[in-house]
Amino acid sequence: MILEVYGADTSLEHLVDTIRNAIASRKLVIILGECSVDYIGRSESRLSTGERLIIIKQDGAFLVHRPTGHSPVNWQPETSAIEVKKSDKGIEITAIRRSPREIVRVYLNKIELVVISKLVDSGEFMMYLDEGELRDLLMYKPELIEDGLKIIEKEKKLPVGSIDLFGFDKNGRPVIIEVKRITASKEAVYQLYKYVESYYKNYGVKPRGILVAPGFTKSAIEALERLSLEYKQYSLQKLWNLKKELMNHRFKGRSILDYL
Amino acid sequence: MILEVYGADTSLEHLVDTIRNAIASRKLVIILGECSVDYIGRSESRLSTGERLIIIKQDGAFLVHRPTGHSPVNWQPETSAIEVKKSDKGIEITAIRRSPREIVRVYLNKIELVVISKLVDSGEFMMYLDEGELRDLLMYKPELIEDGLKIIEKEKKLPVGSIDLFGFDKNGRPVIIEVKRITASKEAVYQLYKYVESYYKNYGVKPRGILVAPGFTKSAIEALERLSLEYKQYSLQKLWNLKKELMNHRFKGRSILDYL
DNA sequence: TATTATATCTCGGGT
DNA sequence: ACCCGAGGTATAATA
Known part of the structure; x- marks a missing residue:
């Protein structure tokens, strides 16, 4: 040096x-x-x-x-x-x-x-469990959100932005899912609401909207109820364990995570 | 040291x-x-x-x-x-x-x-023309937004948050103003829309909503038109000049800005 | 380049 | 302590 x-x-x-x-x-x-x-x-x-x-x-x-x-x-x-x-x-x-x-x-x-x-610094920096990774893990195991839920698309584009996860519930009703990796505030609720309304306008079918986060502020829950939206709490620990599990299941020498 | x-x-x-x-x-x-x-x-x-x-x-x-x-x-x-x-x-x-x-x-x-x-550091840090200051300057000279506009309240509280500026136009119609100090994106539009809707629900009168910013993204303007909201571009330079002018007009030894 | 969404955001102010 | 909004946000991804 x-x-x-x-x-x-x-x-x-x-x-x-x-x-x-x-x-x-x-x-x-x-x-x-x-x-x-x-x-x-x-x-x-x-x-x-x-x-x-x-x-x-x-x-x-x-x-x-x-x-x-x-x-x-x-x-x-x-x-x-x-x-x-x-x-x-x-x-x-x-x-x-x-x-x-x-x-x-x-x-x-x-x-x-x-x-x-x-300084000579060629070190590799790895960050784990960012929002994208959480989304991929939930896409892989949608039963963590709800039984019978089928995710068919991630980052689905709508005129107002893109939906984290999109799929259908066990009754065939479209479901829009917004994922947060920290406690969701009402801002997240409005984001979800925006997507639900936009979907409704574009496809003529009212979808369910689910906010998925490790926690929710009081005003977020109020807003969710007022706007007839749903929410589901997840455990970061559970997803972390799922990730570790998937890292050990390799396919053609690469982690399964690479294929999500 | x-x-x-x-x-x-x-x-x-x-x-x-x-x-x-x-x-x-x-x-x-x-x-x-x-x-x-x-x-x-x-x-x-x-x-x-x-x-x-x-x-x-x-x-x-x-x-x-x-x-x-x-x-x-x-x-x-x-x-x-x-x-x-x-x-x-x-x-x-x-x-x-x-x-x-x-x-x-x-x-x-x-x-x-x-x-x-x-380190010994008791220096004073002063930041000029942040959003609060812009809002105060516009409150002082609402004609920069529109002729005949009267501002009667800043940071007006609504259930969903607080409005930057609230007042009435020359026809007595309530006006909700959201101020941004950088180019406004569609997020700012949704923020304004939220306030307009909330005011409507609370008071039963549909207010005008004006987004005031130095510039607007294309999608912001689309969203504004879709949601029947208005926008007004301001010149940062003009407000900066206004500020300098006010700093020179003192009242009881203090700048007029302190009273806004 | 412009726009968008995220961040271990940070920070300050409010309740 | 939580919640909320602003920031000279920065940063990466995307069109």
Whole structure:
């Protein structure tokens, strides 16, 4: 790992050069120092002086972090240019984004530490049980929602959007299913309602609408009852177990999950 | 600014102690090193080995950053405990959150740099022209939406949520206004529709619904027409000028904006 | 490029 | 503690 560390004793000129070169050669830059920050773009903001952590990532992502909180106070998700220049008081860094047109400018008046590095990271990131996977698992085992339910399509397109799962119940009545992976709020209910109405308008048959989630807010249940919609709670644990089971059942060397 | 810097030559035992103490005394910890990361909580993820930047903030916020991208690959917005222990290969850091129950565990097998600091940041952050401010400006100058419009209430509560602006047009017909500060999509239309329907049910009078935004997606305009709703485009620049104007008109030493 | 839906969304404000 | 809505949301998928 490349690693250079500069302290408060380094000359500003040298720091400016160092940071410029680091950005040009797509290195990671970490700065600890006192600064104020201006932002102009989709909105406008101004942050007065304080001690902060500034990070310029190897792809130009730009972050200004205060000492607390998960989120950066100012940032630039992707930059078209990052300008570094010496000002009379310290160093000015400007991170520019082309579309939407946005500018973050940091006025550093005290620099305590600059770290330059180059991280090598080819690690694989795997996330389990996102909404799509839940939907696929429920499609594979619709009896978890209701006995006799047959799912015939996922992500069925309607004029107003696409339905998570679509099928027919044991009486042959069409069923529209909306899946959520966290507690469903009334927003989810309106989403489902929208699909049910749209289906009704398009096909002339009133379908059942079922909201499937690990939990429901009170107002969601009220809305469901008011709109004559149904809901079914599922256990994340059960689906997780189902997934593990399916991962062990392989077909032609691939997990069954790949075929859903 | 407190500042301690430790390189790869520091003993693991000493690093463990240093990091533990830093966390206990609510300091900022920055680590550069090679690690893998596990996460279990609202979802589950696994990240295999690679070089990363780990940040533990003064309030316990925990971030693992890869060399690219705005967002951390793993994180904990707030922690109830952070445990640091020496393992056979390196250092293991576990960030625990109580509610929702979540755990992020980092297995560091190479540590290149540890920085401990304490940032002092009492700077004030001001964001201009968020949705609330736009709404207040439109309330002050409703003719920007329509001539003869009178706004009588903001954030009017309805069973299904609260209306941004409520008033009456020049013919005395009630008007429900939904304000967006970015291009409005069909979601915004459904939100407005929900309010219009709810008002109709509650008061027995069909109100007009106007979506006010700097722009509209094609499907938003389709939905508006289908649902007999109206829309009005505003110029962010115009509102920005109005704001600057109001900032200069002061009353009892305070900006007029404070009274809206 | 624009639009849509999701997110371990986060965060703040309300009840 | 839950619920709700806004966000400079970011991000990935899709048309």
